[in-house]
Amino acid sequence: MTPQCLQLLIQGQVQGVGFRPFVYLLASQLKLNGYVVNDGNGVKIEIQGDENTLDCFQRRLLSEMPPLAVIDHIECHQKALINATDFTISVSESSNIKLGITPDVALCPDCRAELFSPENRRYLHPFINCTNCGPRYSVVNRMPYDRENTSMSAFELCRECREEYQNPVDRRFHAQPVCCLQCGPKLRWINSQSKKENFTDPILETLRCIQTGGIVAIKGLGGFHLVCDARNWQAVEKLRSRKRRKAKPLAIMACNRASLGEIGFCSDYSAELLSSQSAPIVLLPKTVRADDLIAGVAPDLNCIGAMLPYTPIHYMLFHAAAGYPTGNAWLQQSQDLLLVMTSANARGEPLLIDNDETIELLSEVVDGYLLHDRDILQRCDDSVIQSVGVHPAIVRRGRGLAPQAIKLRDSTASILAVGGFLKSTVCLSRDNKAFLSPYIGDLNNASSRRYFDETVAKIQQLLQITPALIVRDSHPDFYSSQFAQSMASQLGCEIIEVQHHHAHVAAVVAEHQLTGPVIGLALDGLGLGTNGELWGGELLKLAGAEFDRLGHFTPLPLPGGDKATKQPWRIAAGVLHKLNRGDEIESRFSGFGAASTVVQMLDKQLNVHETSSAGRLFDAAAALLGVKLTVDYEAQAAMVLEALAGSVKEKERVTEWDTASCYQLGPNGELDLYPMLSILADEPDAILGAQLFHKVLVVALAEWVMLAVKNSNITQIVFTGGCFMNTNLRDNLHKCLSEQGVDVYQAEKVPCNDSGLSLGQVWVAQQFLKNKGKR
Numbered sequence: 001m002t003p004q005c006l007q008l009l010i011q012g013q014v015q016g017v018g019f020r021p022f023v024y025l026l027a028s029q030l031k032l033n034g035y036v037v038n039d040g041n042g043v044k045i046e047i048q049g050d051e052n053t054l055d056c057f058q059r060r061l062l063s064e065m066p067p068l069a070v071i072d073h074i075e076c077h078q079k080a081l082i083n084a085t086d087f088t089i090s091v092s093e094s095s096n097i098k099l100g101i102t103p104d105v106a107l108c109p110d111c112r113a114e115l116f117s118p119e120n121r122r123y124l125h126p127f128i129n130c131t132n133c134g135p136r137y138s139v140v141n142r143m144p145y146d147r148e149n150t151s152m153s154a155f156e157l158c159r160e161c162r163e164e165y166q167n168p169v170d171r172r173f174h175a176q177p178v179c180c181l182q183c184g185p186k187l188r189w190i191n192s193q194s195k196k197e198n199f200t201d202p203i204l205e206t207l208r209c210i211q212t213g214g215i216v217a218i219k220g221l222g223g224f225h226l227v228c229d230a231r232n233w234q235a236v237e238k239l240r241s242r243k244r245r246k247a248k249p250l251a252i253m254a255c256n257r258a259s260l261g262e263i264g265f266c267s268d269y270s271a272e273l274l275s276s277q278s279a280p281i282v283l284l285p286k287t288v289r290a291d292d293l294i295a296g297v298a299p300d301l302n303c304i305g306a307m308l309p310y311t312p313i314h315y316m317l318f319h320a321a322a323g324y325p326t327g328n329a330w331l332q333q334s335q336d337l338l339l340v341m342t343s344a345n346a347r348g349e350p351l352l353i354d355n356d357e358t359i360e361l362l363s364e365v366v367d368g369y370l371l372h373d374r375d376i377l378q379r380c381d382d383s384v385i386q387s388v389g390v391h392p393a394i395v396r397r398g399r400g401l402a403p404q405a406i407k408l409r410d411s412t413a414s415i416l417a418v419g420g421f422l423k424s425t426v427c428l429s430r431d432n433k434a435f436l437s438p439y440i441g442d443l444n445n446a447s448s449r450r451y452f453d454e455t456v457a458k459i460q461q462l463l464q465i466t467p468a469l470i471v472r473d474s475h476p477d478f479y480s481s482q483f484a485q486s487m488a489s490q491l492g493c494e495i496i497e498v499q500h501h502h503a504h505v506a507a508v509v510a511e512h513q514l515t516g517p518v519i520g521l522a523l524d525g526l527g528l529g530t531n532g533e534l535w536g537g538e539l540l541k542l543a544g545a546e547f548d549r550l551g552h553f554t555p556l557p558l559p560g561g562d563k564a565t566k567q568p569w570r571i572a573a574g575v576l577h578k579l580n581r582g583d584e585i586e587s588r589f590s591g592f593g594a595a596s597t598v599v600q601m602l603d604k605q606l607n608v609h610e611t612s613s614a615g616r617l618f619d620a621a622a623a624l625l626g627v628k629l630t631v632d633y634e635a636q637a638a639m640v641l642e643a644l645a646g647s648v649k650e651k652e653r654v655t656e657w658d659t660a661s662c663y664q665l666g667p668n669g670e671l672d673l674y675p676m677l678s679i680l681a682d683e684p685d686a687i688l689g690a691q692l693f694h695k696v697l698v699v700a701l702a703e704w705v706m707l708a709v710k711n712s713n714i715t716q717i718v719f720t721g722g723c724f725m726n727t728n729l730r731d732n733l734h735k736c737l738s739e740q741g742v743d744v745y746q747a748e749k750v751p752c753n754d755s756g757l758s759l760g761q762v763w764v765a766q767q768f769l770k771n772k773g774k775r
Contacts, residue, residue: 005048017068018131027087037090106279106310108133151375158183185374214367222380223351224344233295248633249298251305255335278400279310280383302643350451389727402438409513416467417761418480427758471761475528500527504720507760517543523614524721536613545767551669555610572623644690663700719746722753
């Protein structure tokens with residue numbers, strides 16, 4: 001057959017993932033000639049042979065590509081024949097780089113097998129990796145992703161490692177973090193009291209400390225973890241006390257799925273997530289015995305956050321605890337060791353990544369440090385995924401997921417979006433791709449704000465993008481808003497503001513690439529509305545860069561303003577006052593010295609703000625039922641309320657309840673849930689009350705949304721906002737609306753909480769630019 005020559009231009013996650021060696025091996029196997037090369041857009045292949053063999057090559061290119069490779073787009077052109085008698089990997093072409101950044105990846109099965117094979121030269125090597133696994137984003141300083149541009153540049157390759165690195169058929173060909181025991185980073189143990197260092201067996205020293213009730217700071221991929229024995233309640237209590245984390249749930253690490261059986265129900269889907277390349281923390285339903293076996297890890301909640309080992313260091317700890325078994329069979333067997341693994345940081349501040357800073361700041365928190373000398377250049381918290389229920393949700397997008405690009409429907413000039421105030425992220429777009437940063441956190445302290453500034457600078461530097469437009473939240477007092485104004489002035493570029501809940505809805509529209517108008521149900525803590533009021537229980541119609549407010553929850557009082565978000569009893573007091581039951585406040589909340597003051601504030605309407613927030617509705621219900629009068633962390637009351645509702649089968653009284661009497665749909669699209677709150681105020685059974693609350697909320701929201709569907713003829717419905725982390729609400733409302741013939745969309749690639757705001761802001765800004773171009 002007459003030979004042909006094809007040029008394939010491939011875009012996506014195709015550099016630094018073993019794609020060129022894969023192409024080389026496939027072409028060589030099929031006896032095709034040509035070359036493969038990295039360029040500024042991805043990978044270019046020029047390949048020639050007969051038509052049938054080229055067709056086979058293209059099919060296998062897609063079906064057999066490396067595990068980390070992601071192809072977004074392929075262009076195929078016929079070319080004149082080239083002068084080639086074999087197939088080669090050419091030197092990378094330098095040009096304008098338009099690439100993303102590959103996230104860090106969990107240890108692959110091949111490296112794991114080598115790690116515990118005594119005959120392998122990387123036996124028990126704590127930094128074993130290959131093209132298919134290991135650090136990426138956390139070690140890169142600048143693009144392109146070459147060794148000299150990473151923190152591995154400090155470690156010169158030995159002869160054997162260099163041969164692997166330069167061999168196109170080797171699994172470690174151009175694996176930038178490749179190293180071995182001779183040429184790689186080194187572990188060391190430091191006792192925090194004696195300051196004594198141990199380079200001989202730091203893993204064993206770490207394990208001994210943990211097993212004797214100590215707390216250890218362990219340096220991981222994207223930052224440090226605080227680690228203790230999850231089965232030792234005294235160690236857990238000591239960790240909480242030293243970290244000043246009274247009740248917020250802690251994550252645990254187990255050796256494998258079998259080791260989780262006593263504490264969590266791990267479905268096949270959850271197990272798949274746990275053992276995936278991203279290796280996130282996965283929220284699992286607790287077993288009946290969980291709170292006895294790991295007391296204090298996740299108090300009052302119905303789920304436990306669990307993860308599996310994802311670095312060689314993690315595996316080596318479990319290997320030592322198992323008694324140093326030979327081979328890999330032990331990895332499938334249940335292991336007794338369960339470790340608390342929580343981010344090493346001061347409350348509300350960024351994850352620690354520097355050795356010296358960690359030793360200084362955690363000197364009174366930990367009993368020892370497991371350190372190494374490979375610098376972490378980009379901090380990245382563990383990702384968290386909620387696998388409970390029918391529709392999973394990302395809670396936090398970090399290691400393993402960020403900053404992977406999200407494909408957009410439209411291609412526009414580059415946009416920088418700076419998100420909001422809580423659970424901050426930033427998002428930078430290029431053409432039709434949005435690069436969402438890892439989770440930054442709340443911007444309520446100087447350290448987090450510095451980290452925010454660094455993230456904005458670093459994501460621009462790594463992606464080599466200067467934004468043409470900057471987007472911020474409409475709240476002028478947010479640090480991110482003030483930062484955006486300053487940056488826009490410095491760059492001389494345009495800036496626009498996007499209302500908080502508009503951005504929430506737009507984030508879901510963006511990731512699903514929806515067209516046409518949608519009805520958005522935005523339920524969250526609060527955001528500044530266009531009328532200057534605090535919104536949070538919103539029914540919106542979104543069409544392009546514009547939105548209309550179709551309805552909202554009847555506002556709730558917040559006596560004392562922001563204090564009420566930390567003391568839900570104040571919101572409950574405000575509800576009682578609205579229900580003309582203000583005389584009950586002091587007796588109900590007699591344990592709080594401010595109760596009489598709150599009564600006076602409500603009577604005189606002094607320092608009493610109002611909000612339509614759904615999050616505060618959960619707080620009010622929890623406080624009226626006596627479930628949670630004060631909270632130690634955001635959404636605690638709502639999470640405890642959800643756990644109560646799911647703790648037993650739905651009670652008969654709830655099943656038979658006339659839910660229609662518990663709410664009213666008022667004029668101007670207002671949803672009034674005060675009748676339900678009045679019932680809860682008199683309900684002595686907290687479990688029944690929690691179940692009734694969830695049932696009424698689902699029924700009321702479904703009727704509210706369907707009325708908007710009827711009035712607008714819009715059948716695309718979007719769920720968004722942090723309240724949709726509630727599985728009971730999310731799944732039951734989704735089912736209820738789907739059965740009525742509408743299409744329901746929710747966040748899948750990004751969190752539905754405020755971490756997704758920056759993506760939504762980018763989408764709105766794209767519509768703004770499109771409209772501007774039409775004028």
